[in-house]
Amino acid sequence: MRADAARNREKVLEAARELFASKGYDVPLDEIASRAGVGPGTVYRHFPTKQALFQAVTEARVAAMIASAEQPWTDPKEALFAFLGRMADEASAKRDMSDAITVSPELRKNLHAALGTLLHRAQEAGSVRTDVTATDLVILMKGMLQSLHEGGNPAVLLEIVLNGLQSSRKP
Structure with missing residues (x-):
């Protein structure tokens, strides 16, 4: 080119x-x-097509989110919560974010893997419930993102999700 x-x-x-x-x-x-x-x-x-342009934009944004999961953190819970917070921030700032979560199968797999890795590290540290799976988090986040189309407040919903994830035991 x-x-x-x-x-x-x-x-x-x-x-x-x-x-x-x-x-x-x-x-x-x-x-x-x-x-x-x-x-x-x-x-x-x-x-x-407009769809091709939209796809390029959303895939770039999701790829950037995946890359952010690889940043070094000293606290695994903070890393997970920051990642989920970034998803919520993207959703509140960008009306099309819920569509971006349903991108190509490879990118979706990478997003789930990044989220799963962050979740596993936080669970190993004892700061996040061990009965939650990456699939559970994906479903929760999709629901939260979809709620924006119905007037949901992403900050409040994220706080509910994060409070529900915290382990009741002290690490």
Whole structure:
């Protein structure tokens, strides 16, 4: 890809990230092109459909979340809770986040694995309930994210989830 084409692709992705986050999936591609400072043809050259553009944006965001799970932490519970907090923050700031959780099977598998690793470390440290599975957390987070479409308060819901995860025993 030529350097100018790569720059234009990145401009389109950045504009799409901002507009999908603020306006949801229904934002017109012409508006994305305008925000990126390119013509509509440039958008279509890189992304033949709105779905392809949306997919690229959401997969990049989920990949960044997965990468954040690998950051070094001294407290495993803090690492898990920070990851869940980032998911909630993304959800409250970006209306399309609940759709991003249902991305490609490989990315979904990696997200579940990252969450599972963080959960396991916190459980080994004795600070998180041992009867909770990564699948349980995924289902809880999906429900919390979906609640945004119904007016749910992600901060309150996250607090409920985090309080429910804490182990009653002292590590």
